[in-house]
Amino acid sequence: MDNSYPLINIIYYIMMVNKQDSDARLENFKKVSREHKLPLTPQKLAIFRTLASSCTHPGVSEIYHRVKEEFSNISLATVYKNLKKFADLGLIIEIPIPGDKPRYDAKLDIHSHAVDTADGRVYDLEISTSLPLPDKILGKSVKQAQILYYL
Amino acid sequence: MDNSYPLINIIYYIMMVNKQDSDARLENFKKVSREHKLPLTPQKLAIFRTLASSCTHPGVSEIYHRVKEEFSNISLATVYKNLKKFADLGLIIEIPIPGDKPRYDAKLDIHSHAVDTADGRVYDLEISTSLPLPDKILGKSVKQAQILYYL
DNA sequence: CTCTATGCAAAATATTTGCAAGGGA
DNA sequence: TCCCTTGCAAATATTTTGCATAGAG
Helix, strand or coil: CCCCCCCCCCCEEEECCCHHHHHHHHHHHHHHHHHCCCCCCHHHHHHHHHHHCCCCCCEHHHHHHHHHCCCCCCCHHHHHHHHHHHHHCCCCEEECCCCCCCEEECCCCCCEEEECCCCCCEEEEEECCCCCCCCEECCEECCEEEEEEEC | CCCCCCCCCCCEEEECCCHHHHHHHHHHHHHHHHHCCCCCCHHHHHHHHHHHCCCCCCEHHHHHHHHHCCCCCCCHHHHHHHHHHHHHCCCCEEECCCCCCCEEECCCCCCEEEECCCCCCEEEEEECCCCCCCCEECCEECCEEEEEEEC
16 A cells, blocks of 8 residues: 555745835835944945845846846945845845855745746745744754755 | 743754765765766766765865865866766755855755854754655746755 | 766856945934 | 945956866776
């Protein structure tokens, strides 16, 4: 007898970004910037907003080109510097992609990603069963976790 | 009343590599190479063995330097080419690290990794609860999955 | 003998840095 | 005013490629 059928069905949802989400992210961005006494430049806002309102998890270069439509003379270095700073402040998450450049995500709650190896697209994923999340590993607290699924 | 205590205890194991593991990996490597009619050069063997017998999930540069002790004139390009080929053949897994260079792993069964953000070390992790693993997402079959925990 | 692999060097990419000038709070 | 930030260009770092030669099967 074949026992290999799954006992539970995993339900997953592909998440999209709506206006409420991106507005809330932008508010949090401003709040954290104020708390750290960091000036809110138009460039920073444009970079963050591009990310916060996007479903496509863009990388450095795509963010650069999109922001360039508004600020034609923005520098690539500014995009690099800010994405790094945002990640340090916990305002965005870096999604590492095997064999490719990293992508970024302004969705902060712990969730998973599906990477389509055919076209490089990355999707946000919520799953019905919870992610195994230990408090501590090796005595150190777990700061972040993500599952990467490769299709 | 506070319901926030976890209902289950997650048990995890830090996995080490023993000689049986690395020998089995090496055998599989030879078998797959034969199947694809790819010549088994001493350089390839050294690169694969370095990885298969390691607990530290080395990156390109570390593998290069370790193999260089044996083959003093090995080229970095050879290491790049071979790691890419091994990954394509499914002989190794690339572990993408946020903000850092990728690491490699010859352990093939689906498992998780803990990334120590303090020192960059990466550990293999087995956990007592299973990883939520859907067959298909967006109609495409799931080829691989890994959880990354950041400490 | 045939086909892939290797090593080297150059090219292509990607990312970081230093610094003078500008701009938010 | 005081820092932090920006844009530019140069410096680094990383990865890929072309090609002549070597070596595995």
